[in-house]
Amino acid sequence: MGVKERRARQKRYLRQEILDAASELFVRDGYENVSMRRIADKIEYSPTTIYIYFKDKAELLEQVCKETFSRLVQRLSKIMEQPGEPVERLKRGLIVYIEFGLENPHQYRTTFMMPIPEGLDEKKLHQENSPGMQAFSFLIQGVTDCVKAGKMRIPNVELAAQTLWAGIHGITSLLITHEAFPWVGREKVIHSTVDTLIAGLGG
Amino acid sequence: MGVKERRARQKRYLRQEILDAASELFVRDGYENVSMRRIADKIEYSPTTIYIYFKDKAELLEQVCKETFSRLVQRLSKIMEQPGEPVERLKRGLIVYIEFGLENPHQYRTTFMMPIPEGLDEKKLHQENSPGMQAFSFLIQGVTDCVKAGKMRIPNVELAAQTLWAGIHGITSLLITHEAFPWVGREKVIHSTVDTLIAGLGG
DNA sequence: AGAGTATGATTAACAGTGTTAAGTAAGTGA
DNA sequence: TCACTTACTTAACACTGTTAATCATACTCT
Numbered sequence: 001m002g003v004k005e006r007r008a009r010q011k012r013y014l015r016q017e018i019l020d021a022a023s024e025l026f027v028r029d030g031y032e033n034v035s036m037r038r039i040a041d042k043i044e045y046s047p048t049t050i051y052i053y054f055k056d057k058a059e060l061l062e063q064v065c066k067e068t069f070s071r072l073v074q075r076l077s078k079i080m081e082q083p084g085e086p087v088e089r090l091k092r093g094l095i096v097y098i099e100f101g102l103e104n105p106h107q108y109r110t111t112f113m114m115p116i117p118e119g120l121d122e123k124k125l126h127q128e129n130s131p132g133m134q135a136f137s138f139l140i141q142g143v144t145d146c147v148k149a150g151k152m153r154i155p156n157v158e159l160a161a162q163t164l165w166a167g168i169h170g171i172t173s174l175l176i177t178h179e180a181f182p183w184v185g186r187e188k189v190i191h192s193t194v195d196t197l198i199a200g201l202g203g
Numbered sequence: 204m205g206v207k208e209r210r211a212r213q214k215r216y217l218r219q220e221i222l223d224a225a226s227e228l229f230v231r232d233g234y235e236n237v238s239m240r241r242i243a244d245k246i247e248y249s250p251t252t253i254y255i256y257f258k259d260k261a262e263l264l265e266q267v268c269k270e271t272f273s274r275l276v277q278r279l280s281k282i283m284e285q286p287g288e289p290v291e292r293l294k295r296g297l298i299v300y301i302e303f304g305l306e307n308p309h310q311y312r313t314t315f316m317m318p319i320p321e322g323l324d325e326k327k328l329h330q331e332n333s334p335g336m337q338a339f340s341f342l343i344q345g346v347t348d349c350v351k352a353g354k355m356r357i358p359n360v361e362l363a364a365q366t367l368w369a370g371i372h373g374i375t376s377l378l379i380t381h382e383a384f385p386w387v388g389r390e391k392v393i394h395s396t397v398d399t400l401i402a403g404l405g406g
Numbered sequence: 407a408g409a410g411t412a413t414g415a416t417t418a419a420c421a422g423t424g425t426t427a428a429g430t431a432a433g434t435g436a
Numbered sequence: 437t438c439a440c441t442t443a444c445t446t447a448a449c450a451c452t453g454t455t456a457a458t459c460a461t462a463c464t465c466t
Contacts, residue, residue: 046417184361196399240422
């Protein structure tokens, strides 16, 4: 009676195939330049088949982003596990976050820079264990470590973490959308942002 | 022979009428939810007429944003003209920038958070006296004032200004796109961001 | 084995999008 | 009056995301 399992396996397989095709086009061309029809062409199925596996385009590309962001979570967890000076560790985490965004601009843009489609339960989006929120929780841990080690004197850890997030998101998104701006230098601004934020928090 | 002038005046008038109609729909519904046909309906002209006055949708809404951002420039120039402690003045400017973004989310989004349409001369975009860049120049002035007054010790004014921009853009854009995130409090994060940045620059 | 059903995928279509080529009508200048 | 410019419109192209209806086939049950 393993027939059900096999069918489920086949469904999973095609689902992944859709995700992979979508990802490839999406990474190359970005959200608005990848169409359901082009994805369907790529896997040689009809466009409507995709709707059997994903509610709509938004959900499909959201899943693609989720896959990518889980890689960020892995990277961050590796850094946070390492021993050493907590402030330096936090800094490394911030840098990795920024670099990740610049390496995956389309995914970063759709998860953090695009208008959330209304009707979607916004609360749920942030409460659930989405990789995006997991990444943020590393920030809280990082700040907490610094406070515990007496390297930072901060009244509100949550507030400090959100401030850090704002800062690193700012430089990441600006470098993504305004690549041609006369930056003093990408590396320089990145490090200046991180150093300024940490210094500002008394680190 | 004032006929040419009259015609030019009429053209200017219709052009402004298009801009106003576009602005109203755009402010209400955002970039991707306003169509050329809806704008045309509103002013009771055919959609193609708009293309006589504007190259394409991007240029039209870019002009709308330009109009809005000129209001920011006005506000900032008023603040910067006022006498007083330069660091406090800079802080006020940063706050005004953030508040402006939150008051005009769609305009802010299309000017600073959307992918620049390729083919557009990116260099020119930043060199020209666009209101966006004028607003940035106020940042440079603000930082320079602080340095001159001995209130900030900074090796590179340009770098400091770009760092500040990254920071305030970060909190602005995050509050726009992730309104439902469990923020410690909008006002709190805004002020924390500004204070942290200024403190980090030694202000 | 044969009938019925559930499943997966498809075709055709809807309602919309930005944009362009071709055509029309009115007003201007000689 | 005739030619020409200007402002504008109609019709169409090539797309978009998405849905309803349909088809085929593999599986289940009697």
